[in-house]
Amino acid sequence: MASQSQDESTSIQDIFDAALNLEDTHYKSGYDEGFSDGLLTGKDEARYVGLKSGFETGEELGFYRGCIDVWNSAIKIDPLCFSTRVQKSIKQMDELVSKYPFNDPENELATDVVEGLRLKFKAVCATLNVKLEYDGYPKSSDVGF
Amino acid sequence: MTTSIADELYSEILEQSNGEMNSKSTSLANHFNSSDSHEDELWNEDGLSWNGSNNDSEKESDLDREWQRRRDQFHTIGYRDGLIAGKEASAQKGFNTGFSESVFVGYKWGLVRGVGSALACLPVAVSKRLVESEEKRNKYLHLHESVNGLSTSDALKLFHDDISKSVEKQNDQPMPTSDKEEEHTPGSSDTLLVTYYKDMQALILESPALEVDFEIPK
Numbered sequence: 001m002a003s004q005s006q007d008e009s010t011s012i013q014d015i016f017d018a019a020l021n022l023e024d025t026h027y028k029s030g031y032d033e034g035f036s037d038g039l040l041t042g043k044d045e046a047r048y049v050g051l052k053s054g055f056e057t058g059e060e061l062g063f064y065r066g067c068i069d070v071w072n073s074a075i076k077i078d079p080l081c082f083s084t085r086v087q088k089s090i091k092q093m094d095e096l097v098s099k100y101p102f103n104d105p106e107n108e109l110a111t112d113v114v115e116g117l118r119l120k121f122k123a124v125c126a127t128l129n130v131k132l133e134y135d136g137y138p139k140s141s142d143v144g145f
Numbered sequence: 146m147t148t149s150i151a152d153e154l155y156s157e158i159l160e161q162s163n164g165e166m167n168s169k170s171t172s173l174a175n176h177f178n179s180s181d182s183h184e185d186e187l188w189n190e191d192g193l194s195w196n197g198s199n200n201d202s203e204k205e206s207d208l209d210r211e212w213q214r215r216r217d218q219f220h221t222i223g224y225r226d227g228l229i230a231g232k233e234a235s236a237q238k239g240f241n242t243g244f245s246e247s248v249f250v251g252y253k254w255g256l257v258r259g260v261g262s263a264l265a266c267l268p269v270a271v272s273k274r275l276v277e278s279e280e281k282r283n284k285y286l287h288l289h290e291s292v293n294g295l296s297t298s299d300a301l302k303l304f305h306d307d308i309s310k311s312v313e314k315q316n317d318q319p320m321p322t323s324d325k326e327e328e329h330t331p332g333s334s335d336t337l338l339v340t341y342y343k344d345m346q347a348l349i350l351e352s353p354a355l356e357v358d359f360e361i362p363k
Contacts, residue, residue, distance in 0.1 A: 023219045030223025031230075038231020043239035045232070050243025051308070055301055057244075058251025059258070061362075066259020069357040074271045077354055081271050102252075102362050105244040106237070130266035 054105070057114070061100055064117050068094050071124075086127050093120045247304065249361050254300055254338050257345045260357055261289030275354045284348055292341055300338060307336045 071090050074081050082090070096117050101107035264272055264285050276282045295303070335343070349357050 023215070026216050026219035027223035030220035030225075031227035032223075033220075034224035034227025034229075035231035035234075036227075037224075038228040038233075039235045040231075041228075042232030043235040043242070046236040046239030047243035047246075050240035050245075051247045051305075052243075052301060053240070054244035054247035055251035055254075055304055056297060058248035058253075059255035059297060059300065060251075062252035062255025062257075063259035063262070064255075065252070065358065065362075066256040066261075067263040068259075070260055070263035070267070070275075070355065073275055073355045073357075074267055076356070077274045078271055081268065098362070100362065102248055103245065105241055105248075128266070 050105070057105075057110075058102075060114065061097055061102075061117070064093060064121060065097050067121075068097065083127065086124055089120050089124045089127075093117055093124070096120070246308075250304055250307075250338070251300075252361070253342050254304075256357070256359070257288075257341050258292055260345060260349065260355075261285060261292050264355075265289050276352050277354075281348065281352065288341065288344055288348065295337075303336060303338050307338070310336075 068090055071082065072094070075087060075090070096113050099109065100113045101109055104110075264275070267275070272282065276285060346359060349355050349359075
């Protein structure tokens with residue numbers, strides 16, 4: 001008789017367990033569906049963010065490379081056209097651009113390189129007394145990762 | 146007869162009734178026993194009705210609706226949580242994909258801007274020695290002016306159009322018409338960004354004093 005009442009209570013437990021498990025099952029199946037959809041849409045959305053960021057970063061670095069190469073060509077022709085201080089800054093910029101991890105946007109070095117380049121570039125432009133900027137020039141906030 | 150719950154539960158009552166109605170004690174005990182089994186049947190019937198064997202169809206559809214509602218509710222909650230988790234899981238990968246697709250396009254474009262800007266800002270004496278022919282210097286200047294007319298967001302928009310076009314092209318590839326179009330108009334696929342880059346590259350190649358690294362960085 002004791003065993004009978006126990007049976008009854010476990011069978012009631014089973015009913016609730018089944019109901020709870022079903023809720024779990026529905027949640028899980030929804031979760032799995034959402035996860036695989038999320039993988040796709042997330043990748044797509046993030047790709048567009050990456051496209052924008054990559055283009056802006058690439059443009060900024062390419063811009064510096066173009067400037068550096070022109071300046072270096074000028075120094076070759078006329079070693080006295082820039083002061084030694086400016087020439088040193090140009091050399092440092094050159095090294096920074098070469099160091100940039102183009103194929104690894106997750107690399108923490110990236111931000112340091114860009115920050116360093118901006119500082120040097122500003123310094124060079126100030127001493128050369130030229131204004132080298134254009135519309136839409138990437139602001140530091142735009143190139144954050 | 147084995148002892149049952151009924152015996153134990155009702156033994157007191159049975160005893161009382163024994164006192165009151167001695168003659169009917171046996172039948173009463175039987176009655177209780179039978180009523181116990183009858184209750185079991187009722188319980189079973191009730192249990193079955195939950196599985197939908199109830200004839201009351203209205204009640205059944207109510208249950209179905211409730212069931213469906215709860216299923217949808219949990220499914221939706223799960224879907225929302227899964228969607229967020231899935232997005233987070235693939236965000237970095239997606240970002241990296243996009244970044245690597247665009248960084249060198251941007252780099253080339255920036256190179257064109259940089260060479261043009263730096264040349265335009267050089268002291269005239271130096272730029273005259275770098276690019277000796279005046280005609281070429283004007284070409285550089287002209288290119289620099291056109292390039293400078295485009296802001297980064299303009300360039301980004303052009304780049305975005307390029308990508309959309311190339312995606313369309315990929316989708317159209319099995320169609321024979323797109324192949325024909327490409328054959329008929331060679332070079333038309335060059336967009337403004339690429340055209341400026343090629344113009345700049347051609348100019349620099351004609352200026353030996355100007356050493357610009359066109360290599361895509363590693």
